[in-house]
Amino acid sequence: MTTSRLPPLNALRAFEAAARHLSLTKAAEELGVTQAAVSHQVKGLEDALGVKLFNRLTRALALTPAGASLAPELEGAFVRIASAVERARERDTAGTVRLSLLTTIALTFLVPRLGRFAAKHPAIELRLETSARLVDFTREPIDAAIRYGDGHYPGVHADRLFDDVLTPLCAPSLAKKIRKPADVMDHPLLDDNIVYDEWKTWCAAAGVGPCPARRRAATFDSTRVAVEAAMEGMGIAIGAPFLFAAQIASGRLVQPLPIVTPSGRAYWFVCRRQDIERPTIRALRDWLMEETAEWRSAPTSSASLPGKNRPGRATAGRRSSGKAGSGPARGGGSGG
Numbered sequence: 001m002t003t004s005r006l007p008p009l010n011a012l013r014a015f016e017a018a019a020r021h022l023s024l025t026k027a028a029e030e031l032g033v034t035q036a037a038v039s040h041q042v043k044g045l046e047d048a049l050g051v052k053l054f055n056r057l058t059r060a061l062a063l064t065p066a067g068a069s070l071a072p073e074l075e076g077a078f079v080r081i082a083s084a085v086e087r088a089r090e091r092d093t094a095g096t097v098r099l100s101l102l103t104t105i106a107l108t109f110l111v112p113r114l115g116r117f118a119a120k121h122p123a124i125e126l127r128l129e130t131s132a133r134l135v136d137f138t139r140e141p142i143d144a145a146i147r148y149g150d151g152h153y154p155g156v157h158a159d160r161l162f163d164d165v166l167t168p169l170c171a172p173s174l175a176k177k178i179r180k181p182a183d184v185m186d187h188p189l190l191d192d193n194i195v196y197d198e199w200k201t202w203c204a205a206a207g208v209g210p211c212p213a214r215r216r217a218a219t220f221d222s223t224r225v226a227v228e229a230a231m232e233g234m235g236i237a238i239g240a241p242f243l244f245a246a247q248i249a250s251g252r253l254v255q256p257l258p259i260v261t262p263s264g265r266a267y268w269f270v271c272r273r274q275d276i277e278r279p280t281i282r283a284l285r286d287w288l289m290e291e292t293a294e295w296r297s298a299p300t301s302s303a304s305l306p307g308k309n310r311p312g313r314a315t316a317g318r319r320s321s322g323k324a325g326s327g328p329a330r331g332g333g334s335g336g
Contacts, residue, residue: 014041188235205261
């Protein structure tokens with residue numbers, strides 16, 4: 001069906017609201033019209049399509065098979081239209097960028113540097129939303145995201161900010177009891193990732209062998225929260241020491257062993273492909289790349305493991321992954 005043959009938008013909107021509420025009265029209240037007007041629009045849509053969309057019961061509505069098939073498609077379409085209109089309004093307002101990012105990156109990396117960004121780009125207003133879930137750029141008013149993973153995000157532009165590394169982190173009182181990698185397993189461990197078993201990765205690199213049965217103190221969806229628990233003596237967290245340089249410098253947090261191993265994943269800046277050349281998005285991307293340049297050029301390990309060569313240096317990567325038309329553009333990944 002071409003757009004010229006589509007039924008009137010008001011009729012589609014009236015049916016979608018009535019189908020969602022299964023009530024003409026509630027649909028009329030939402031749309032700000034009379035119940036008779038909604039009923040007239042729905043009847044006109046049924047006539048135009050040549051199918052019955054509702055079974056009208058005594059005190060309720062019930063969708064017919066045709067109505068049940070059409071309703072969710074229309075609901076999704078109207079959500080996307082509303083999102084697109086909102087983005088158009090905001091993007092016409094100079095300098096507004098909505099950035100979704102992980103709690104750990106927000107608190108340990110971005111917030112302490114916001115002053116530098118504001119000084120360099122005073123006309124750009126950043127609106128931050130902390131979340132670990134996938135972002136669907138086609139449905140949500142989010143302009144860009146910082147995510148953790150392997151960078152394979154179909155349909156979006158992705159730039160590697162820096163590679164992730166792992167090492168135990170704990171309070172000074174626990175650090176005194178750790179002399180070798182196997183000693184870590186004698187203490188409660190704080191899992192900080194609900195998708196990847198990062199302790200297993202570190203154990204293998206540290207020569208502990210297959211990660212033995214361990215005492216799980218708690219599991220968090222944010223490395224930052226796990227580190228806070230570690231500083232309170234609750235157990236041993238695992239993460240990148242350079243993200244917690246301030247806590248380590250203060251003496252509240254200790255890296256008890258020199259063994260730091262790549263996790264095999266990285267932190268990525270992602271946005272819709274067509275948005276990467278927007279001036280505000282490009283400015284944010286370039287600034288983030290500048291701020292993380294030192295981390296990208298640092299060795300991925302702080303210690304040469306027995307029988308292994310010291311890892312090489314991480315390099316900055318740029319990827320536009322996914323095929324055109326492969327589905328909704330998403331920016332996301334796990335980690336906190």
